[in-house]
Amino acid sequence: MIVRVQHAYAxxxxxxxxxxxxxxxxxxxxxxxxRLSVTFGRQVHGDGSESFVYVxxxxxxxxIYAWVGGRDLVATPRLFHGLERFLDGYDVQxxxxxxxxxLAEEQALQQAHPAPSAAGADVARRAASxxxxxxxxxxxxxxx
Numbered sequence: 366m367i368v369r370v371q372h373a374y375a376x377x378x379x380x381x382x383x384x385x386x387x388x389x390x391x392x393x394x395x396x397x398x399x400r401l402s403v404t405f406g407r408q409v410h411g412d413g414s415e416s417f418v419y420v421x422x423x424x425x426x427x428x429i430y431a432w433v434g435g436r437d438l439v440a441t442p443r444l445f446h447g448l449e450r451f452l453d454g455y456d457v458q459x460x461x462x463x464x465x466x467x468l469a470e471e472q473a474l475q476q477a478h479p480a481p482s483a484a485g486a487d488v489a490r491r492a493a494s495x496x497x498x499x500x501x502x503x504x505x506x507x508x509x
Contacts, residue, residue, distance in 0.1 A: 366401065367423045368460040373445055374453040377413030383451040387417060387444070399428020414453070419444050422462065429459075 375383045384407060391405055401422040408416045423429050430436055433443050439457055 366462040366464060367426055367429060368462045369421045369423060369429060370458045370460070371419040371444055371455065372457075373417040373419075373455040375415050375417070375451055376453050377415075379451040379453075380409070380413065380415035383417070383448060384415065386448060386451070390444070391419075397428070397432040399424040399431065426459075 373383070373387075387405070391403075401424060403422075404418075404420045406418045406420075408418075410416070429438065438459065445452060445455055
């Protein structure tokens with residue numbers, strides 16, 4: 366499973382407009398193939414600027430690539446497409462999330478039948494095979 370975290374930043378004069386457009390966009394959005402969950406949040410800062418976070422969980426990277434429409438996960442801010450005039454910046458991050466039920470099952474099997482730690486190595490191999498892009502957080506400054 367992959368966790369995709371998108372942050373957007375808006376100056377005070379654009380924050381209300383951005384919030385309205387994002388809320389409307391999310392309310393009518395279809396659920397793409399492979400997306401498991403979604404959470405959207407808003408944070409208002411003392412100077413009136415705002416930060417937004419859009420956290421989604423996905424079955425695999427291929428599902429994200431299909432939703433974004435390509436393999437460039439930074440230059441294509443799907444959620445924020447067409448809203449660049451409201452943004453001060455955005456960033457996108459991807460994380461591998463273990464299947465906790467699968468890990469618990471493996472741990473139970475390991476406790477029932479102690480053996481060399483092959484199960485732990487197998488979990489590490491599966492996590493590595495998820496092929497999440499290994500780069501630092503990607504932040505884009507939007508020019509107006």
